[in-house]
Amino acid sequence: MAVRILTVEDDERIRTAVSLALEEEGWEVEETANGEDALVAFAQNPSDVVLIDIMLPGIDGFEVCRRIRRLGDVPIVMVTARSDSHDVVAGLEAGADDYLRKPFDPKELSARVRALLRRSRPSGSPAKMVVDQLEVIPDAGVVRLAGDEVHLTRTEFRLLVELASSPGKVMSREDLLERVWARDYFDDERLVDVHVRRLRTKIEPDPANPRYVVTVRGMGYKLQP
Amino acid sequence: MATEPPEVGQAQPTRLGLRTRISLSFAVGGLMVTAALAGATLVLTRQQLIDSREQAAAAFAVTNATRLSNQLTFESTVEDLAPIVDSMTKIEGSQRLIRVRNDWLPSPELDREDLPQVLLDRVAGGKAGQLRSEVAGQTRLVVGIPLQSFDAAYFAVVGLADLDDALTDLRIILMGAGAGATLLAAFLGWWVSQRTLLPLRRVRGAAEAIAGGRLDTRLEAQSDPDLDRLAESFNEMAMALEERIRRDARFASEVSHELRSPLTTIMTTVGVLEARREELSPRSLTALDLLSRDLERFNRLVAELLEISGYDAGAASLDLTEVQVAQFLGASARTAGPVPMHLPNYAEGLVIRIDKRRLARAMANLLDNAHRYGGGPTAIILERDSGCLRIAVEDEGPGIPEAERTAIFDRFSRGAAGGQRGDDGGTGLGLSLVQEDIRLHGGRVWVESRPDGHAGARFVLELPLRGFEPE
Numbered sequence: 001m002a003v004r005i006l007t008v009e010d011d012e013r014i015r016t017a018v019s020l021a022l023e024e025e026g027w028e029v030e031e032t033a034n035g036e037d038a039l040v041a042f043a044q045n046p047s048d049v050v051l052i053d054i055m056l057p058g059i060d061g062f063e064v065c066r067r068i069r070r071l072g073d074v075p076i077v078m079v080t081a082r083s084d085s086h087d088v089v090a091g092l093e094a095g096a097d098d099y100l101r102k103p104f105d106p107k108e109l110s111a112r113v114r115a116l117l118r119r120s121r122p123s124g125s126p127a128k129m130v131v132d133q134l135e136v137i138p139d140a141g142v143v144r145l146a147g148d149e150v151h152l153t154r155t156e157f158r159l160l161v162e163l164a165s166s167p168g169k170v171m172s173r174e175d176l177l178e179r180v181w182a183r184d185y186f187d188d189e190r191l192v193d194v195h196v197r198r199l200r201t202k203i204e205p206d207p208a209n210p211r212y213v214v215t216v217r218g219m220g221y222k223l224q225p
Numbered sequence: 226m227a228t229e230p231p232e233v234g235q236a237q238p239t240r241l242g243l244r245t246r247i248s249l250s251f252a253v254g255g256l257m258v259t260a261a262l263a264g265a266t267l268v269l270t271r272q273q274l275i276d277s278r279e280q281a282a283a284a285f286a287v288t289n290a291t292r293l294s295n296q297l298t299f300e301s302t303v304e305d306l307a308p309i310v311d312s313m314t315k316i317e318g319s320q321r322l323i324r325v326r327n328d329w330l331p332s333p334e335l336d337r338e339d340l341p342q343v344l345l346d347r348v349a350g351g352k353a354g355q356l357r358s359e360v361a362g363q364t365r366l367v368v369g370i371p372l373q374s375f376d377a378a379y380f381a382v383v384g385l386a387d388l389d390d391a392l393t394d395l396r397i398i399l400m401g402a403g404a405g406a407t408l409l410a411a412f413l414g415w416w417v418s419q420r421t422l423l424p425l426r427r428v429r430g431a432a433e434a435i436a437g438g439r440l441d442t443r444l445e446a447q448s449d450p451d452l453d454r455l456a457e458s459f460n461e462m463a464m465a466l467e468e469r470i471r472r473d474a475r476f477a478s479e480v481s482h483e484l485r486s487p488l489t490t491i492m493t494t495v496g497v498l499e500a501r502r503e504e505l506s507p508r509s510l511t512a513l514d515l516l517s518r519d520l521e522r523f524n525r526l527v528a529e530l531l532e533i534s535g536y537d538a539g540a541a542s543l544d545l546t547e548v549q550v551a552q553f554l555g556a557s558a559r560t561a562g563p564v565p566m567h568l569p570n571y572a573e574g575l576v577i578r579i580d581k582r583r584l585a586r587a588m589a590n591l592l593d594n595a596h597r598y599g600g601g602p603t604a605i606i607l608e609r610d611s612g613c614l615r616i617a618v619e620d621e622g623p624g625i626p627e628a629e630r631t632a633i634f635d636r637f638s639r640g641a642a643g644g645q646r647g648d649d650g651g652t653g654l655g656l657s658l659v660q661e662d663i664r665l666h667g668g669r670v671w672v673e674s675r676p677d678g679h680a681g682a683r684f685v686l687e688l689p690l691r692g693f694e695p696e
Contacts, residue, residue, distance in 0.1 A: 011486050081482045104492065
């Protein structure tokens, strides 16, 4: 079945152009012009990826993102027209998996979507990883903490798998940007930081005092064996 | 014609500060008041002392003259006077001369020539008299009393030198007090000016805070009506400034959105056309390539203009993250096609806190610049000096003539390659944006000749390490 993408963009010309570009990749696009329509469309027929413009009439992109996130772990890309990192951080806090700045190259757009749809585990990693009470089974997409299954979004899961595939090894934010998001060195590292924070609230017994995903000052993160 | 605008309120280099001037005024005022008071005190005291001495001398002279007249007889001669004179009252420093008919009984130090003629005449005329006169080189008080019944006269001479001594002491005391009062007045002036200038110092502090970017700085209401007006005007000015800067920033942000939206549509549709190149005729392809190339340049120009307007509106701020220097430079070098790097050993572990996006853009601009005008970057060099880090990008182009090394950082400046600049794809804003980005970090950027003597330019970014070390 073809990948379905839901877009929320109030500018009709951008909306049409984005649909054209995404359809070039062979994906199916459902266009909506505001947050309310998008929520209805998603509730009726959940898509595989959601692309949300932040500046929307009515409820804003952050709110749309939060509500869709409550409905499921679908990958969400926020689109911002600002060059500073304010919208990026706010979007990630609202539950987005990735962001895109206007104006973007359609190749960049496709790359983002493709990265979010990836499911394969890093080559050479074992089929099952166990650290203390944490258990990760990449192929099944399952994480268990003390035997109970933990629900992670796809991006959180990939981040955990990257860290878990070499426990004890420090991974720089840039490495993680590249491996999890297919981003390059100069992209916003807060993508990593916000996701690590969210991952901790789900798998750490005490998120303020992490047992598993540990920050290494000036270097990055590692999974404490 | 450019004329130098007159500078408002420029201080003369030799002019004293307000506080010094107020202190000096207070000191001069204090000195004048104490000098006047001291002068008056001296004059009055002197008069008082002389008056009382005159009274004492007159009383003493009258007493002695009376005693003399009681003991004189018509036959008495000067020689008979000795026992009478011995029994007379004496006061400190006084002397007496006595005339009996034409004979004088001199005192040990004085004789009749020392007495003023005016007094001699007066006494000879049968009247008592008293006057102050220079007698034997000293100011003395001379009292003359005629004893007419016996054709005799009694003169008392009283010295005033001890009064002068007393007055000299008083003068010293008054001068000391005057000096003390002057110092006290100067101190008072300093203290008063300190208190008076305190609100001005607050104004200065607030102005500096605003200049430093804390636009919401305001002055507290003052209890003094004049100062309160100043505070009010200052606050109104600050508010107007803040409002204007916010409006500019808002405008820049709206312009940004308005420009980015159509650009998004254009870039996306051009991307779709690019993906379908094989369906286009050769003429359409040529048109598409033109469109793509200028779209890229236009996109960059808009992005850089928006950044610059952000700086102009004062809306630019640092977004610091920890960055490993070696990794950062490596990534920069890779995006510019491999550029050899010369990193010292310590670079591997060196972590600094910078605005990664801005510094990455600065590096990209320098490397891009080297590609466009310098035949490509030949080296990225890292150096560390006391308190700062230098990143140099060298190329092997013609270099930048000395005269253009400052102007090259101006917006839309046309350098030596200016002739063909229209075709090179540059926006003319890259280097000025580099300068803004580095300045925001508190550093500086310049261009120089390559130190190894080869032709080519060397652009240097200097970042202060202070404040950018990892937490």
